[in-house]
Structure formats: C-alpha cells, structure tokens
Amino acid sequence: MTRSTHSVGPEELMAYLDGELPVERARQCAAHLEQCAECQTLAADLKSVNQQLNLWQVEAAPESVAGAVVPALESWRGLPKSKPGRGLTAGRWPQFRPWVWGLAGAVSALLVVTTLTTLHHQPSPAPSAALSAPAVGDQVAPASPVPPAPMPGEETQSLALKSPVGIASANRLLDRLSDRTSSSFSASDEPRSAQPGSMIARTASVTLVSKDFDQARSELDAVLRRHNGYAAQLTVDAPAGTGRSLTADLRIPASQLDAALAEIKKLGRVEQETQGGEEVTQQYMDLNARLSNARNTEQRLVEVLQQRTGKMADILAVENEIARVRGDIEQMEAERQGLEHRVAYAALQVQLKEEYKASLNLSVPPPSSAAQMKNSLVDGLRAATDSLLGLAQLLLYCGPVLLLWTLILFWPARVLWRRWRASPAAKSS
C-alpha cells in the first residue's frame, strides 16, 4: 500500500496516537492501522520518539521556590474594597464582549454630558447622581480568549525576591505542602512568633557565683538528668588561694532549655546571662534541595551506566561522576544531621564560680628561719644547675649550626682578611 492510497494521512495518524481525533475519525484510523504495515512502522517510530523523550526528566522544584512567593502572599491583603469594579469576577458578572462594554460606556458618557448640560441650564441645583456612574473601563474584559498574562517586570518587580522575611513563612508553606489537610496556612493574622516550622539553633550562656560550690555542682548534674541533657565538656579548677570554678558546655533538648536555664539560675547569683538563636531553616531547606538533586543525579547516572553502552572512557567518566556525587551526598547528609542536632539540642554554657572566702588559719605555725635558709640554698643550687643545663642545651642546639657556618665562611673570610691587610689603606693605618 503506497502512501497515496492511504485513507489516513501521517499527521492524522500522529493525531490519532495523541488522542486528538474525533471519535469517528479515530475509529477509521484504528481500522486502517490494523491493516497497514507502513502506518504501523510510522506509529512505532512515533511511539519510540515519545519514549525516548520521556528519558529526559528534570529534578523536582527546590523548596526555595516558595521563598519569594509566600511573603508576597502574606502581604497580599485581598482585592481593594473601595473600588467596586475591581476584583469582580466573570463568574458573578455577565460575560459581555468588549464592544458591548464600549457601547455601554459611550451611552453612559452621553448621558453624563446630557445631564450636565441640563443641570447647567436649570436655576436650582439638582442631585448629581449621574456623576457617580461607575468607570466602565475598569471592567472591560480582555478580548483575547486567554486572560492577559502580566508581562515580566510589569508588576512583579515591586515584590522583593527571596525576602528574608519569607524564610520562616516559606517553611510554613512547605509544611502545608506536605500536609494538605492542615489549616495552618490560613488567612488569619497569626502572630509571627508562632512559627512551628521554623528551625532555630538556640544557644545560651550563664555565669553564676555560688556560695556552696559542691551543692551547686550536684544540683547541676541533677538538672542535666531531669532535662535529658548531657555535658559535652566539663572542667573544674581548684587553684590554691582562690575559689573553685566550673566551666561546662551542656546540651539540653531545645524544648526544655528555658526550664533548665531557670533551674540553673537558682544555683547562685547570676553575673552574666546571654541567649541567642540562629535561624537555620533556609540553610536546612537548601541542603535538602541540594541533597534531593544530588540523589536524582546519582539515580540518573546509575541508569545511564546500566542502559548505555559506549566507550570505556565514557563509562569510567560516569563511574567517577557517581563516586563524586555519592561523596557529596554523604557530606550533605552529615551536614543535615549536624543541623538537626543543633536544632534539637540547645547549647548551654555554664560557668560556676565559688564565692571565695579567705581564712586566717593560725593553727599552722610559720616555718623557722633555718628552714627558710635551707630552702633558699636548695632553690639557689637548683637554679644554678638549671642554668648550666640550659646553657648546655643551648650549645647543643646551636652548635651544629654554628659549626656549619664557620666551616662555610672561614676560608672566604680568611681570604678577605688577607687582602685587606695587604691593601695600602691597611698599611697606612
């Protein structure tokens, strides 16, 4: 069967495969396709192209896409109420063609002019109701079947892209995206502090002076146990002649930080207290997006490796790329875990000082003069020995270097010295 004898054209066949033909014509096409080997080949080619096109998949949209949209949505106050013509939708207003609106506008304008002229000729003022005719032009619908799409830069420039305000809000929207039944993303004006989706790494530090150091220390351990925290580092110093001190770097579950801090502050007099919080939501979202992209890339690379047969160099290049992407993924996962831990556990630094009370202990007699003299002699001998040992160490340390430079510089110095001595200037002097 030649192409000229086909009852269905090739483009029609394609339209049939795309489901774009009317039912009756599609039936005819199907019947023809069953009989015609040439058309079957063409159909197979078209399907093959379709399948190969499906191989090109792009990654999902990063979560940061919501970053600029959410603040704009939050700042959106709805359509202005003062202008009755604005925001009225075609669903509630009759759909007239533009020329109908134009005609109505012309008639309204004529009525206004006529009324004004009439009023102008009347001696007494009349209510000028006609002056408040609505601005018809505001409601003229576009002629295009597709509603007019705002051109880029037309109105969107007034909205700040990637506003920092939107970070937490974006997180809220993302929460909503993950749980569509949630009603948290409502039009209600909730206070901005109520942001359950925000990721904040909290830090605090407190410096205390305690009269009873031992009790404060044991209380501190008890507070840690009660609030399921742990000490990342703890140091106690007890130098002579001054009070003891404790420096601890604690990790407390973020939800219990306030309670734990309140209890710790009761352990003594607070000398200094600081609190901080770092918003890591954006960082976390970016990390997640990068991680997702990297995983997709890895998946695609693995598919490439499985499906494609090419040169050995190409295969090695793909394998290297897979190894690199895997390394990136593991690094990003570690970063993400670190971030999650920083958010889950607040860092609390505690410095506890003992209030030092000097005591005059007269029960221990001072050492005798002979003992003091003996101690001084021993100290002097020890200092002399130390200085001799130090000198010996210095010589041993510097000796080889000095010897080396002496050997290097001796002969040139000697030659120079002899020449200088043989010179007339030296003789005259």
Place this chain on the structure above:
Amino acid sequence: MITATTSDEQLMLDFQQGCREAFAELFCRYRDPIYGFFRRRLSEFARAEELAQEAFLAILKGIARYEPRATFRTYLYGIAFNLLAAERRKRTPGAVLALEAPEPGSSVETGLWVRQALEKLDGRDREILLLREYEQFSYAEIAELVRIPVNTVRSRLFRARLALKDLLVSQQGLS
C-alpha cells in the same frame, strides 16, 4: 472547602475572594511543572527557579484581572511563556525560544542524548514538541499559547517528531 478535586479555575475564584489557601493549593499543584518548564529551557538552575517564582508572583499580582475564560493552566503557562520570551530577548535580542547548553558538569545525565537532539531541531518546532511532550498540552492549547492555527501545530509537531527520530537514530548509530 478546598479539596484535591477542586478545579484550578474555582481555586482562582476563591483566591479572588481572599482565600489564600486556594493559592497555596494552586502553588502545590503547579510548582514542579512550572519549574520543569523553565528548567528544560534554561541552562541556569538558579534562573529557572527565579522565573518560576516570578510566574507565581505574576499570578498573585494579576489576580484582579483574572477571568476564567480559558483554563488556569493555559493562563499560567501563558505567563511562563511570556517570562521565558522576555528572558530570551534580554539575553540575545531577536532570538527565538531555544534550548541553552547545559551547565558544565551536568553533561553526563540521562536524556543527554535527547537534549542534544532537541537542540538541533528548528526552534519553533522544538517549542511545540516540548509543550506537547513535557507539558502535555493539547493541540488546541498549544495553538492558543503560541498563537498559531491548530493545523500548523499539528504539522510542526509531526515535522519535529520525524526530525527528532532521525537525529536520535543517527546519534545511537554513532555511539
């Protein structure tokens, strides 16, 4: 009451009435497709993301003028199409819609061969093919977006598919 079956157009009307939840639902539905639209046509990951944002912001700002005469999908992609055209004009004045070379380092990926073959197609034919294959538009919707007759859409689509088949076959033969 917004459900998964609420139509896009109804959501837009609800949004006009002040229901932000409706916009959030639309954003959920079209975030990935719109991003994919730009991602397939632009080489820069970040620029695709920004333009996807701008498309939704344009919806937000133009809500007062929205009228459900066509599907919301066509309306949204009309905006995206305009943004893309403006982006192209900004970069290369007078240029038609064209695929850009992939970013360095992203060359090894599934579909690279498809992308390379698509790059060799005529710009207008390619755009119609992309709209059909990846955005799943009907012939009539493509005609509305690109503002050409439906029969022209069909001819160009057919031409693009055959050309692409030849290109893919020749590439596979080389590999």
